[in-house]
Amino acid sequence: MTEKMKPAARVSGRRQDVWTIINEAAAASPKQPIVNMGQGFFGYNPPDFILDAAKDALNRVDCNQYSPTKGRPRLRKAISEAYAPFWGRKLDPETEITITTGANEGMLSAFMAFIEPGDEVIIFEPFFDQYISNIEMPGGKIVYVPMHPPKEGAVKTLSAGEWTIDFDELERAITPRTKMMVLNTPHNPIGKVFSREELQKIADLCLKHQIIILSDEVYDRLFYVPFTRIATLSPEVEQITLTVGSAGKNFYATGWRVGWLMGPPHLIQYVSAAHTRICYSSVSPLQEACAIGFEQADAHSFWPTSIASLRHKLTLFNSVWHELGIPYSEPEGGYFVMVNLSGVEIPADYPFPPHVAERPRDFRLAWFLIQELGVAAIPPSEFCTDENSHLVEDYLRFAVCKPDEVLEDAKERLRGLKPFLKKKD
Helix, strand or coil, X not given: CCHHHCCCCCCCCCCCCHHHHHHHHHHHCCCCCCEECCCCCCCCCCCHHHHHHHHHHCCCCHHHCCCCCCCXXXXXXXXXXXXXXXXXXXXXXXXXXXXXXHHHHHHHHHHHHHCCCCCEEEEEECCCCHHHHHHHCCCCEEEEEEEECCCCCCCCCEEHHHCEECXXXXXXXXXXXXXXXXXXXXCCCCCCCCCHHHHHHHHHHHHHHCCEEEEECCCCCCECCCCCCHHHCCHHHHCCEEEEEEHHHHCCCHHHCCEEEECCHHHHHHHHHHHHHHHCCCCHHHHHHHXXXXXXXXXXXXXXXXXXXXXXXXXHHHHHHHHHCCCEEECCECCEEEEECCCECCCCCCCCCHHHHCCCHHHXXXXXXXXXXXXXXXXXXXXXXXXXXXXXXCEEEEXXXXXXXXXXXXXXXXXXXXXXXXCCC
């Protein structure tokens, strides 16, 4: 390859990512078919009233053409009305909401809108891995602040809320170049819902240093403890906050790629401008279906049913850890469970491929579970810097947004861990 044909540094030279490694392990496993509890896609369809809306939209001429770049008016209006009970007012559909091609493109648009080369963005680790490339593309510098696991997380099941931020550590990470701070609540992969008190401390720091808050709240309809949206803390906090939402997570339709950002006009207008340049507009018929989903959700008792369904799945799946005496972080929101497998002894001579053997222990745990039990989970050190991978290297992340029979199959297979558990004193 000639010099001119070389790829840009932003996409070259990276080590093999977690998704490739897990897929490779799954393909090579003798335990077929694999029970995939790794990637967080749903194992079931959206409810019929939402699917019917999508099918009907495909028959309409206007729904098969370009949407306005800020999104279909009906969806923006539906979002405004759906979020009004939380905001205490209706957001202006024209100036305070923009529709994006999934939440991920929405966040990329936010970074593209405000980050110049050398600007710093604070993120908490473990983090959603797409944040990294999205910040680096406009030239941003990432500053990492770790979330600390509970000290007894290896010996007892505790709330995911026990993962904490050292706020002195957070303030030391702020410099004159800090432009944005990324918050994720409910948190992926931990399942933590940040308390109102924690959010207020974050907001106070951002107000003090005039930092934009990008609040990734894509699991905002799946919470099992009180959930506060940081933008609603005060009018002053609202003025510096961009809130991210996702129809894929709300409506069990991750492949639809419909997301949105909400925020004050002086921020949203620039997100909209960046979005226009990145992809112009988002999928028209699925925007229409999402609008109808919001409009009809209450009549179908969809939101409480959704929460009850995921709580049931969490209880169903997590019973196997109680049976095995393996601790985990009890999720406060979302559909991921972080399980502490420090008590699992992998045979010393186990034949890991070199690219797995050189990674933190959670990668070896994930490979081992796939090969020996046929259950795929995600090693969360992929969502940490090398410096802080030790914080999560005994954990694996399991996604429970699967049919009950899949969860039962996974539980039966995971009972195969019994011979590999360390003997307790």
